[in-house]
Structures are given as structure tokens and as C-alpha cells.
Amino acid sequence: MAIKPRVIYWFRTDLRLHDSPALAAALDLKPECLWPIWCWDPHYVYRARVGPNRWQYLLDCQQDLSDSIARLNPKSRLHVLREAPQTLLPKLFKAWKVTHLVFEKDTDAYARSRDEEVMSSAREAGVQVIVKYGKTLWDPDAVVKANGNKPTMTISQLRHAGEKVGDIPRPIPAPKSIPDPGNMPLDFAQTQPAPEPDLNSIYRTRKENSYEKLAGPNGDFAVPTIEELGIKSATTPHRGGETGALAVLDNIIKNEQYTATFEKPKSAPTAFEPQSTTLLSPHLHFGSLSCREFYWRVQDVVDNFKGKASQPPVSLTGQLLFRDMYFAAQAKMGWKFSQTVGNDHCRFIPWHLRSKVDGPDGLVTGEYNIDSVEAEEWFQRWKTGRTGFPWIDAVMRQLKQEGWIHHLARHSVACFLTRGGCYIDWERGAEVFEEWLIDHETACNTGNWQWLSCTAFFSQFYRCYSPIAFPQKTDKNGDFVRHFVPELKDFPAKYIYEPWKAPIQDQRTAKCIIKGDGTVQTIDELPAYPKPMFDFSTRRDICIGGMKNAYRVGLYGNSPKVVNGSWPSAFDDDAEGTTDGKNISEQDTLEVETHRQIQTDTNSKADSLKPMNKNKRKGTGTLEGFLRPQKAMK
DNA sequence: GTAACTGTTGACGAT
DNA sequence: GATCGTCAACAGTTA
The missing domain is CATH 1.10.579 (DNA Cyclobutane Dipyrimidine Photolyase, subunit A; domain 3)
Incomplete structure (x- = not known):
């Protein structure tokens, strides 16, 4: 009698339920049990310098996904395990009697070496590995092959290669149910990473203790808090998570005019509250939004649009083409690309x-x-x-x-x-x-x-680009500067991009003196803003x-x-x-x-x-x- | 092979 | 304010 599949679904930067070809493949196995897991990789925790804002965004995405899984099945969630996948997964294969490992393919240099190692240990353990691709419009390796085995260095190369690879897949709906996870015995030793070098020490307010217990401080596989990581609080207003991403996308799609006529070069870099572009890029990075979902939702609006729609590469879908171009260039060149x-x-x-x-x-x-x-x-x-x-x-x-x-x-x-x-x-x-x-x-x-x-x-x-003429095109009054450089908020618009030209009397009236190199905070009890560091x-x-x-x-x-x-x-x-x-x-x-x-x-x-x-x-x-x-x- | 054309997103001055 | 040509000039694509 055939053994019922016992499947680990290994989430990485595909933190979503909608349009996940790999998750769909895992569910197609009709598994007896399915463990959605995340391996807390020390390569990211210690060896990459990541500011508090991105840490928070990642945790938001994980928590939102975990909640969404629990809504589909209260017995399940995103199980976060504090160990590197290369050492952890072989132990889980054995301890949990795993038959299948499923994940979404990644083509960056580190992911390739990490996944090779994991796949080889799976082979040794007799675990079947299923890898599907969904991170970009087309699989970068297929694009490279269609481009004569060369990296895509222009958008036209990418477009021609993409046409050869085939149609961009339509998104797959999110699952309606998720199987129970099996038991999760952890009767093996945790492999603790070397904490040094810790590139994030500059952001830590106290000792980092990610790796104290394999299943987290409460032993419940919970998503870590930023406090647990000992990382300073985030300052960004932007929050992660699939739920938010899909809501933002809905809003954009609702505005047919914006969606169909968007032209990137004409959007204002000086716009804030709200910004002039979609702000969906962090969701694409963490996978809390599928780029194919994005692509087809936009393309369907464009196809039904009565007026004159914008075209790639300046249109919204064009932005995704550039992303594919860079991914395919990186896929071909590996470490040396960076x-x-x-x-x-x-x-x-x-x-x-x-x-x-x-x-x-x-x-x-x-x-x-x-x-x-x-x-x-x-x-x-x-x-x-x-x-x-x-x-x-x-x-x-x-x-x-x-x-x-x-x-x-x-x-x-x-x-x-x-x-x-x-x-x-x-x-x-x-x-x-x-x-x-x-x-x-x-x-x-x-x-x-x-x-x-x-x-x-x-x-x-x-x-x-001129630091004076360029922002003036979209923000004559300098509102963007006034917001982010508040010491200049009362400068006349005439001098807002070149305050060193303002007569000293105008500087005093604006309550800010232009002097020094930025290390001096005040001059004559007035706030100081530095002189330009060169002509x-x-x-x-x-x-x-x-x-x-x-x-x-x-x-x-x-x-x-x-x-x-x-x-x-x-x-x-x-x-x-x-x-x-x-x-x-x-x-x-x-x-x-x-x-x-x-x-x-x-x-x-x-x-x-x-x-x-x-x-x-x-x-x-x-x-x-x-x-x-x-x-x-x- | 050569030349013209084109390329997501410049600044500047003239009209 | 929008659109145009010029500045001095790169390199991939197309004819």
C-alpha cells in the first residue's frame, strides 16, 4: 500500500497563499499532512545588514501568512524554526517521516547553493523534492536559454526571449483549505550558528536570542517579534503582508485610468502622501504579492480600456519586464553579477x-x-x-x-x-x-x-541628473524637501533647492543658517543646514x-x-x-x-x-x- | 558591413 | 506650461 504523502512546504520569499504554483503542487499531492515552515536562516539574521524597517516588513509578511493559514485550518500556521535550512531540513525529514519537500524556485546565487545542498540531503533521505517557479513572469533560466544562453541586458532582449518562453501563466487561486500539520517532534540537537560576525549589531538594542530554542521562546513555532530579534523599532509607515498587498492592488485596479495610462517616467519622485507609484515593490520582494497576479489584473484592465493605454516599458506591466530582465541577468551571471x-x-x-x-x-x-x-x-x-x-x-x-x-x-x-x-x-x-x-x-x-x-x-x-533642476520639474515649491528636511521648511521657494544662495537676512527670517558640513546643529541658536559639499x-x-x-x-x-x-x-x-x-x-x-x-x-x-x-x-x-x-x- | 534609428525616466534655452 | 532642438555623444537593434 502506498504511503500517504507527508509534505513540508518550505516558505522563503513567497509569503503568500494566492498564485503559488509550488503550494498548489504541494496540495495536489493530497497530503496526509502538510507542514508550512520557515527556516530562520543565520545568513540573513547575522550576515546581511538589514535595517529595522525591512525586518519589520518581513515579520509582518510572516505573521499575516501565518494568520491566513490558521484561518483555513486552525490546527495549522506558519511554523518558524530557528535553524539554518541546510542543517535543519535533513533532521526534520527523519523526525517527521517526511515524504515530500516542496518549495518555490529561487535563482539568486545564495539560494541556488543553499537549495542544492538541501536537495542533495533530500535525495539521500529518500524525500521527493518538488520545485515550481512563480517569482517572476517567466523562469529566469528559461529566459536565459531563449536568449542564446546570454544574460538579458536590454528590455528588447527580454521581450523577445519572453515570447519564446511562452505565455505568462494566469494566477492560481488561493487554496480553500490546508491539511493538518503532522506531529512535530524535535527530538534532535539544534545546530546553533556562530553569532559572529553579526552585521546587525548596530541595530540591536539588546542581546539577540533567535537561536535559544528551536521552536521559539514559547516553543510554539511562532513568528518572532522584532523585540525577540533585539532589533530597534521600525520607523516606516509601510507594512507587509499578503492581506494588505491584495487590498492595495484592488485599489489600484479600481482606478482604471491610473492603471491603464500609468507612465513611469512621468510619475513624480517628489510626491508623497500619497506617492505617485504603487508601492507594491516590497510585496513583490517578499512574495506577499504575486507578480503574475499583478500582471494579469493590470493587463485585463488595459485590454478593456476604452481610451489610449500606455505601453511597456513605461506602463505598469512594463515595470515587471524590467524586473524579469534583471533576474535573468543575475540568473546567468551568479555571484559575479553583484x-x-x-x-x-x-x-x-x-x-x-x-x-x-x-x-x-x-x-x-x-x-x-x-x-x-x-x-x-x-x-x-x-x-x-x-x-x-x-x-x-x-x-x-x-x-x-x-x-x-x-x-x-x-x-x-x-x-x-x-x-x-x-x-x-x-x-x-x-x-x-x-x-x-x-x-x-x-x-x-x-x-x-x-x-x-x-x-x-x-x-x-x-x-x-541635477539636484536642483530635476526636482523642480515636479515640485516647484519644494514641499518634499520641506517635509524631509524640516530645518528648511520656511525657506522661500526661490531658494529651497539651493539655500546657500539665500542672503543671510533671508536665512535668519527662515530660521535656518546655511553653514558648515552638517556636523554643526545650531548657529547663533538657529538650526544649521550644511553648505553644499561641492560645486x-x-x-x-x-x-x-x-x-x-x-x-x-x-x-x-x-x-x-x-x-x-x-x-x-x-x-x-x-x-x-x-x-x-x-x-x-x-x-x-x-x-x-x-x-x-x-x-x-x-x-x-x-x-x-x-x-x-x-x-x-x-x-x-x-x-x-x-x-x-x-x-x-x- | 554600414548607416540610421532607437533607447522607460537630462538640462537648458527657445518658441 | 508644453514641446522642441541642441548639447556632445553611447551602444544595441534594425534596415
Whole structure:
């Protein structure tokens, strides 16, 4: 007699019941029992730097899903187990007499290695594994295959490949019932992770005790609270969970005009309360909304729309195509997609603050070289919202506070940090977004930073965002700045984007003095706002010159000179102050230093030119960086 | 092979 | 205020 299926459904970032091909496959087995579980992975708890807002969003999604499961079957819920899946699942297979393991396929580099390990232990245990795909419109691996086994680098490549792969599947309704979970004996030893390095220590208010008990502090497999994680309270108004996601989607779909005529480039990055885009991206990241549900709900409105509907790529469905493009590029390139060095599709630009690369595989270590004191100061001022450019600072403060900023605001601050202002490595900016965005998705974040820095996907570096003119197009009065940079709230509209131009009398009337570098809080008992950290148009010209030269040199991340560190020799004939770098051997450092002395004569910023190659910053590494195989982290 | 065209989202000044 | 050409100019796609 056949054994009745005893199924573990392993949730990851597919935290929903509606349109889950993998969950549908699990239920098709007509299992005797089904355990919905989440493995509390130390790679995320300790090794990725995640701000409180994204932690809260994840917990919201888990709790909402758990409640929804319990509504379908009061005996069930999302069972959160505090252990890494690689060590936990083999023990569960045995202890719970599991016959099947079902999960949704992931194609990012860490997930692939994790899932390979889990699938191999399942094979050894005689457990059948069922993997279905539902994260993007098409399976990225199928897209890559249809694109001639190459990463999709343009939207037209993605569209052609998508057509070859086939129709976008219609969503699957949420299940009406969920089988009981079986017994859950935990008569085995818990494998506790090493708590160090804990990249989230800066966010913890007290000792983190996720791993004290396998089934949580009360032994009931409950979703952890943010207090249990010892993480500071979230400051974002945005909340996670499938129930909320579907309600937001309903509201958008109800507005046929908005849904059918949406054009991303025409939406205002300065709009807040409400914002001008859907804010569904964090739900797509955590899987609390299915992108196929989103796609078809929108497409059905467009198909029935009487007026002139917008078209991809600017339309709502077009946004999903970009997501698929980045996922397929990442699926093909693996770990190397998220870094410059070793990446054959990413141009090499001799930015400041480049990532440190190490190990036999040439992967980034999570550290970077401070080759310029000035650039490091600019980077810190950018990150903390005190550049002295109100638009840039408002966006960066919104990012930290709320964990979400408009797509074009991301463009603006990314351009400013890299090719259109600071000439700092895009990987530094990507790390900050990774830490603070509630919708952070490695594929999209990396792809968009490469796009904006003109290192891949896009190359028109002479199109540069102005921190003054760009926000003025949609917010003449500067309401967005007044909200997020409240010390400027009483400045006249004439000066709101360039307050340093206001006469001192106007500054006093507006009760804010423009002085210093942002470290001074008050001047003459009035609040202070910093002076701009550089002259924008001068920096823009320097950066464009640097980009032009770097394009002429034509190095890519996999060029031998980049991999072996001899790239400065390719830039010797150029006098741009932006093309020097010291992330190289002592010999090369000397050469660069000589090169710099010549420049110093015409450059008063001599301090920034001191060799700093031993001065490196620790612990700001990317998620990908710290999720890489241990051997690559040494 | 070559040239023209096109590319989700620039700034600026003229009309 | 909306739309246009220019700025100086990249690279994938199409004819």
C-alpha cells in the first residue's frame, strides 16, 4: 500500500497563499499532512545588514501568512524554526517521516547553493523534492536559454526571449483549505550558528536570542517579534503582508485610468502622501504579492480600456519586464553579477572607494578601500543626508526613515553618488540601498545601480541628473524637501533647492543658517543646514570627463588589468582627477602617487590624495558579499 | 558591413 | 506650461 504523502512546504520569499504554483503542487499531492515552515536562516539574521524597517516588513509578511493559514485550518500556521535550512531540513525529514519537500524556485546565487545542498540531503533521505517557479513572469533560466544562453541586458532582449518562453501563466487561486500539520517532534540537537560576525549589531538594542530554542521562546513555532530579534523599532509607515498587498492592488485596479495610462517616467519622485507609484515593490520582494497576479489584473484592465493605454516599458506591466530582465541577468551571471571585478558585462570605472576583492574566486569581501579621504567624507554625507543639496538629503532621509523612495529619486541620488557628482563606486551605494530599502531585491538593486552608474544596461553618461533642476520639474515649491528636511521648511521657494544662495537676512527670517558640513546643529541658536559639499556643475563636468576617458580605455570587470590590479597603467595618459586609484600593490601605489603629485599643483584638495590603501572599513558588506561561500570570505 | 534609428525616466534655452 | 532642438555623444537593434 502506498504511503500517504507527508509534505513540508518550505516558505522563503513567497509569503503568500494566492498564485503559488509550488503550494498548489504541494496540495495536489493530497497530503496526509502538510507542514508550512520557515527556516530562520543565520545568513540573513547575522550576515546581511538589514535595517529595522525591512525586518519589520518581513515579520509582518510572516505573521499575516501565518494568520491566513490558521484561518483555513486552525490546527495549522506558519511554523518558524530557528535553524539554518541546510542543517535543519535533513533532521526534520527523519523526525517527521517526511515524504515530500516542496518549495518555490529561487535563482539568486545564495539560494541556488543553499537549495542544492538541501536537495542533495533530500535525495539521500529518500524525500521527493518538488520545485515550481512563480517569482517572476517567466523562469529566469528559461529566459536565459531563449536568449542564446546570454544574460538579458536590454528590455528588447527580454521581450523577445519572453515570447519564446511562452505565455505568462494566469494566477492560481488561493487554496480553500490546508491539511493538518503532522506531529512535530524535535527530538534532535539544534545546530546553533556562530553569532559572529553579526552585521546587525548596530541595530540591536539588546542581546539577540533567535537561536535559544528551536521552536521559539514559547516553543510554539511562532513568528518572532522584532523585540525577540533585539532589533530597534521600525520607523516606516509601510507594512507587509499578503492581506494588505491584495487590498492595495484592488485599489489600484479600481482606478482604471491610473492603471491603464500609468507612465513611469512621468510619475513624480517628489510626491508623497500619497506617492505617485504603487508601492507594491516590497510585496513583490517578499512574495506577499504575486507578480503574475499583478500582471494579469493590470493587463485585463488595459485590454478593456476604452481610451489610449500606455505601453511597456513605461506602463505598469512594463515595470515587471524590467524586473524579469534583471533576474535573468543575475540568473546567468551568479555571484559575479553583484560586483564589478570579474564581471564581463560591467564596465570598469576607476571610482573612489572601490570594493576590496579577495579569495580564489575574486569575490568582494564586504570591505572597501578608502583611496580618498574627501570621497569617504562625501560618501558619509550622502548616506546620512547632509550633502548640502536639499533634494539629495531629503531623498536619503526618506530612505532611512521610511525604507522606500520613488524610482526616479533613486536615479537622482545614484547618479549623484557615482557618475554625476562624487565619482564613488556604485557598489557603495548599492550596499546602502540594500541595508535600508524595504523592497531590496539583489537582482534589481544591482541592475539599477549598474544602469545609473553607466557600467551596464545603460551608457548615456552625459545625461546627468541635477539636484536642483530635476526636482523642480515636479515640485516647484519644494514641499518634499520641506517635509524631509524640516530645518528648511520656511525657506522661500526661490531658494529651497539651493539655500546657500539665500542672503543671510533671508536665512535668519527662515530660521535656518546655511553653514558648515552638517556636523554643526545650531548657529547663533538657529538650526544649521550644511553648505553644499561641492560645486555641482564643476563636479558634473569632471565626472563626465572621467567617464568619457574610462569608456575610451574600455576595461570591463573581467579584463586582466582589472582582475590583476594593474589597471592604473591604462589611465596614465589622463590628467582627470577622477581616474586615479590606489586599490593596488605598493609598487602601483607609488606610481599613482607620483601621478598625483603633478595634479596637486592645480588641485587644492591635496589631502584627498594621500595614500590610504591600508585604511579600510569593515562590516558594510553587501548581502551577496556576506552570503557567499565561506572560502571566499577569508 | 554600414548607416540610421532607437533607447522607460537630462538640462537648458527657445518658441 | 508644453514641446522642441541642441548639447556632445553611447551602444544595441534594425534596415
